[in-house]
Amino acid sequence: MNRLSAAFIAILSLSSVAIAQSQPVNELSRAVVQVTAPDGSGSGVLFERDGELMILTNRHVAEGYTKFVIGVLEDLHQPVVPTFTAILHSFSPELDAALLRVTMYMDGREVNLRELRCRRNASDFCIPEIRFASDVRTVSRGNEIAILGYPDIGDDELIYSAGHIASILYEEFGGESVPMWFRTNATISSGNSGGLAFNPATGEMLGMPTSISSDAETSTSLGRILSVEAVWRALEPDRVMTTWEEFLPPNDGLDPAMDPHYGGTELAAGFEPDLFEVEVLAGGSNRIHTLPMECTGYVASAPDFRLDWSGETTQLHLFFEAFDNSDDATMIVQGPGETWYCNDDGSGTRNGLDPAITLDNPAVGTYFIWVGSFGEGDFIDGTLRFSEVSRNDF
Incomplete structure (x- = not known):
């Protein structure tokens, strides 16, 4: 057998292996x-x-x-x-x-x-x-x-x-x-x-x-x-669970009883100057996926901030602006009566990624606020702001 024939047979053999594996x-x-x-x-x-x-x-x-x-x-x-x-x-x-x-x-x-x-030689x-x-x-x-x-x-x-x-x-x-x-x-x-x-x-x-x-x-x-x-x-029948309530911590591990990372403040309707600001680092290890309203993101167990609200107003705006426009943050708020509010990409925000929540006729009481990251393992520097004036007016 000459070298060309041997090489040709070798190529055929390799092709057959490739076809058999594919x-x-x-x-x-x-x-x-x-x-x-x-x-x-x-x-x-x-x-x-x-x-x-x-x-x-x-x-x-x-x-x-x-x-x-x-x-x-x-x-x-x-x-x-x-x-x-x-x-x-x-x-x-x-x-x-x-x-x-x-x-x-x-x-x-x-x-x-x-x-x-x-079936044999199925195409669909x-x-x-x-x-x-x-x-x-x-x-x-x-x-x-x-x-x-x-x-x-x-x-x-x-x-x-x-x-x-x-x-x-x-x-x-x-x-x-x-x-x-x-x-x-x-x-x-x-x-x-x-x-x-x-x-x-x-x-x-x-x-x-x-x-x-x-x-x-x-x-x-x-x-x-x-x-x-x-x-x-x-996955043996006697080892499995069938509902997440058996497995996941309540409220995805968020605990408003813990001390807020960045403290809190008391505000009343008509507060001046209107804009309240506090710098926070958003993010955490708790994946949010069982709260109502399809909340999402990753936050810490403890709230980032606590707001004690009093008085009557038509709207209160809570919004977060990341220092880096490319960062994607989320916000979760627990209000009086354990009412949950969530937002990921707020409408009308400067980059379309910052979260914003508008409370219509906000109830008097305490609001616990978590600012998170959309991506796992991300931590985002930015400013949390409260205002009775629409953020679009700034």
């Missing part, structure tokens, strides 16, 4: 969905169980919500399309895992599982069979692993990445040492959470991409994958 990826792609909640989105894995269409995802993707929009790949080469609605089924209070149940199509049609099951959307790894204890450092999910930077497209298992962490769970976490150098970013981590050679699901650890100095990162064994142990 086929499972295309099939599995149909099972990886985008899970959208009111304050963001993540990924999930679609599968059939006991005649129902279920979605496996991370708890933090669903946390605080009961209804979700599910996007699927109707065309493997196009962005995700919102297709189903789903509800919370159950979640683990111990590990970052949750189950959702698909209820219907977005247009209200019933879901027919028989019609959705993949269908549900492939997901094979969960039966024994992840055989996984070793250095094994290949692949990721499918919908990272925020992917513009609603399903993104594939691949790498190797860098380490395996065993932890005690249920009285037994369990392979809990795989670390990997495969690319994982925000939005991948709850997606599919699988063995590219067999197509078996090994776990869920869950979090990332990054080193700013070296610009390197390692992804953390919650193993499928740990997931199913955590």
Whole structure:
């Protein structure tokens, strides 16, 4: 055999391997969905169980919500399309895992599982069979692993990445040492959470991409994958919860009984000079998602400021202006009678990102004010202002 023939055969062999590997990826792609909640989105894995269409995802993707929009790949080469609605089924209070149940199509049609099951050479959307790894204890450092999910930077497209298992962490769970976490150098970013981590050679699901650890100095990162064994142990019927009220602290952990970070003031109707100002640092670690009126953002447990109000006026304006116009802040207020007020992007604010709340005929009493950041981990310097004059008049 001459060198040219040998090289040609080698190229054919490599092409065959590539085709063999791409086929499972295309099939599995149909099972990886985008899970959208009111304050963001993540990924999930679609599968059939006991005649129902279920979605496996991370708890933090669903946390605080009961209804979700599910996007699927109707065309493997196009962005995700919102297709189903789903509800919370159950979640683990111990590990970052949750189950959702698909209820219907977005247009209200019933879901027919028989019609959705993949048949040979299916071209339209269908549900492939997901094979969960039966024994992840055989996984070793250095094994290949692949990721499918919908990272925020992917513009609603399903993104594939691949790498190797860098380490395996065993932890005690249920009285037994369990392979809990795989670390990997495969690319994982925000939005991948709850997606599919699988063995590219067999197509078996090994776990869920869950979090990332990054080193700013070296610009390197390692992804953390919650193993499928740990997931199913955590989601056993006698270990799960079904309502967030059982799990989340009241009012998302906001505690008006704590001392405000920046003190308080007493104001009465007709106060002069009209504009009251105090500088605050907005932000915190409490994610807001269960309060009424779809409040959002990240705030501290203690209020940032307390306002004791008296007298009668038609309107009282509370607004926050960040020193940096590009910062995105939020505001949450608890008024007399535990009435909640919230705002993210105030109408008419200078940059469209500053929060503003107008209290019509404000009740006499105490108002506790939290100023937060829209993004997790962000802290924003700015000025909190109170006025009876519309902020647009300044």
